[in-house]
Amino acid sequence: MVSLLDIIGPVMVGPSSSHTAGACRLGLLARGLVGGTPQTARIELHGSFARTGEGHGTDKAIVGGLMGFKPDDERLRTALDIMEREGLDYTFEKTTLGEDNEVHPNTVRISVTRNERTAVMQGSSLGAGRVLVTQIDGYPVEVTGNLHTIVLVAEDVKGSVARIATLLADAELNIATLRLTRKQRGGDAFMVIEIDEQPGEDVRDTIRALPWVRWAFRLDKVGAA
Amino acid sequence: MYKSLAEAIRDAEARGVSLSTVALEAESSDGGRTIADIRHALSRALDIMRGAITQGQDPDLRSSSGLVGGDAAKLISGPEGPLAGTLFRDVLMRALAVQEVNAAMGVIVAAPTAGGAGVLPAVLTGLAKAKNIPDEKVIDALATAGLIGAVVAERASLSGAEGGCQAETGAAAGMAAGAAVEMLGGTPSQSGHATALAQQGTLGLVCDPLGGLVELPCVFRNATGAAIALAAIEMAMAGITFAIPADEVIDTMGEIGKAMDVRYRETAGGGLAATPTGRRLAKERLVQIKRADG
Numbered sequence: 001m002v003s004l005l006d007i008i009g010p011v012m013v014g015p016s017s018s019h020t021a022g023a024c025r026l027g028l029l030a031r032g033l034v035g036g037t038p039q040t041a042r043i044e045l046h047g048s049f050a051r052t053g054e055g056h057g058t059d060k061a062i063v064g065g066l067m068g069f070k071p072d073d074e075r076l077r078t079a080l081d082i083m084e085r086e087g088l089d090y091t092f093e094k095t096t097l098g099e100d101n102e103v104h105p106n107t108v109r110i111s112v113t114r115n116e117r118t119a120v121m122q123g124s125s126l127g128a129g130r131v132l133v134t135q136i137d138g139y140p141v142e143v144t145g146n147l148h149t150i151v152l153v154a155e156d157v158k159g160s161v162a163r164i165a166t167l168l169a170d171a172e173l174n175i176a177t178l179r180l181t182r183k184q185r186g187g188d189a190f191m192v193i194e195i196d197e198q199p200g201e202d203v204r205d206t207i208r209a210l211p212w213v214r215w216a217f218r219l220d221k222v223g224a225a
Numbered sequence: 226m227y228k229s230l231a232e233a234i235r236d237a238e239a240r241g242v243s244l245s246t247v248a249l250e251a252e253s254s255d256g257g258r259t260i261a262d263i264r265h266a267l268s269r270a271l272d273i274m275r276g277a278i279t280q281g282q283d284p285d286l287r288s289s290s291g292l293v294g295g296d297a298a299k300l301i302s303g304p305e306g307p308l309a310g311t312l313f314r315d316v317l318m319r320a321l322a323v324q325e326v327n328a329a330m331g332v333i334v335a336a337p338t339a340g341g342a343g344v345l346p347a348v349l350t351g352l353a354k355a356k357n358i359p360d361e362k363v364i365d366a367l368a369t370a371g372l373i374g375a376v377v378a379e380r381a382s383l384s385g386a387e388g389g390c391q392a393e394t395g396a397a398a399g400m401a402a403g404a405a406v407e408m409l410g411g412t413p414s415q416s417g418h419a420t421a422l423a424q425q426g427t428l429g430l431v432c433d434p435l436g437g438l439v440e441l442p443c444v445f446r447n448a449t450g451a452a453i454a455l456a457a458i459e460m461a462m463a464g465i466t467f468a469i470p471a472d473e474v475i476d477t478m479g480e481i482g483k484a485m486d487v488r489y490r491e492t493a494g495g496g497l498a499a500t501p502t503g504r505r506l507a508k509e510r511l512v513q514i515k516r517a518d519g
Contacts, residue, residue, distance in 0.1 A: 001226060001255055002226050002375040002378045002379055003226065003252060003255065003256055003375070004226060004248060004249075004251075004252040004263070004368060004371030004372060004374075004375055005252070005256075005263065005266055005267075005371065006375075006378075007336065007337050007370070007371040007374035007375050007378065007383075007400075008266075008267060008270050008334065008336045008337075008345075008367050008368075008370065008371045008374070009266070009270060009334055009335060009336065010334075010335055011269070011270065011273050011332060011333075011334050011335075012332070012333065012334075012335055012339065013330050013331065013332055013333075014326065014327030014328060014329070014330055014331060014332075014333050014339050014342075014439065015288070015289075015327045015328050015330065015339055015340070015438070015439035015440070016339050016340065016439050017335050017338055017339045018386075020330070020339070021335070021339070048437070051437065052436060052437035052438060052493070054511065055289060055290055055436055055437070055438040055440075055510070055511060056437075056438065056439065057289060057330050060330070072332055074331070074332055076330065077329075077330040077331075127384055127386065128335070128338065128383070128384070129335070
């Protein structure tokens with residue numbers, strides 16, 4: 001369903017909703033994976049992001065997003081200067097992340113580190129500012145950033161969903177959607193949980209501390225397009 | 226939200242209310258937000274639009290590549306043409322201003338998209354200033370524009386990559402024309418004719434930006450899009466009707482977009498982007514951007 005406010009909006013720094021606003025949102029999502037501004041980032045641009053990204057400020061928008069700037073923040077324009085001033089070690093590469101029919105033309109892979117935390121995220125800008133994270137640390141995911149999200153990989157043990165649900169309820173968090181997938185019985189189970197309220201880092205830490213959880217990430221909502 | 230402009234016009238006229246009233250009610254019932262809340266968001270959008278118009282009047286403004294900028298200022302202090310001192314020239318200036326700000330990575334409202342962001346603010350704020358229309362009415366007009374844009378999104382497309390420029394500045398002209406007619410006191414049915422008249426004038430318009438950048442011809446397409454909207458408004462307010470209903474004109478735009486070669490859909494593979502000068506400028510300017518960023 002189309003909303004009137006999707007048409008009269010979003011408010012954003014130009015020039016392109018897909019190459020600038022969407023790129024910024026992808027930077028913000030990657031930032032969330034390491035819980036703050038990463039000290040290093042390797043940004044691999046694919047397709048149209050690689051070809052016309054510079055002219056659209058895609059590089060500035062991703063860097064701005066990594067530093068926590070929103071799509072309507074005018075500091076995006078000078079994000080590369082701010083990055084240098086802050087001494088952040090971000091590098092850009094143009095690459096091919098897959099065949100044209102497999103990978104969206106506006107795709108980026110961002111490898112980030114912050115203190116001892118690292119993450120590799122791949123995501124695409126779908127148009128009109130909407131984004132989709134398609135991979136985290138090599139695992140296939142589907143995260144839109146429209147809501148706060150927790151993603152985790154766990155051993156396929158009985159009661160895992162109930163345990164996570166209880167843990168979130170105890171933290172006063174309401175689950176909006178939950179998707180559970182696994183490749184085979186007894187194989188790793190993959191959960192993508194969208195939450196109405198913003199979960200704290202402590203929730204992520206508690207989930208990570210569960211003996212059967214292999215890894216867990218928290219992605220902050222970056223706003224609907 | 227409505228998927229047909231005819232249906233929205235029927236509802237509004239049956240109840241004797243404006244298109245913005247039925248649009249705001251539909252949005253409120255879809256999304257659960259109060260009408261006051263939606264109007265507040267639209268009011269913020271109007272502020273941002275006006276801010277971009279002001280910012281875009283700077284003669285020294287340049288886009289990232291340097292391909293565009295400073296032309297809105299020429300319509301303020303440059304030599305006079307036959308339309309000097311008129312609403313028409315002011316609207317052209319406003320459309321260029323917003324789009325030049327967009328190309329320079331300034332803050333705009335993507336309405337319906339960033340590439341077509343100049344048309345709607347230019348037409349609505351230009352007319353509001355010339356005719357002394359209060360902000361409350363301009364905000365209502367933004368709701369009507371949103372309704373028309375939603376119908377276009379549903380029936381056709383609002384993406385240059387999918388439907389060419391007819392889906393961006395063309396859709397924006399249709400939105401601006403229908404919305405302005407309501408703001409000027411026209412009937413919902415007149416708004417429908419204004420939308421149809423504007424959209425028909427942009428059918429087949431390709432998206433052919435130099436180097437794939439939202440700069441050239443995008444900045445000027447917003448000005449000519451606003452001009453088409455003004456023409457449609459004048460005709461519809463005079464009681465002129467367009468025989469093909471707006472919904473069917475919009476459907477036609479979608480069909481043409483689907484049939485459009487990929488070279489004409491934002492890929493810089495055809496149109497002005499593929500001219501010898503277009504290719505040369507894109508090459509020079511892209512190199513320049515790289516240098517500027519070190």
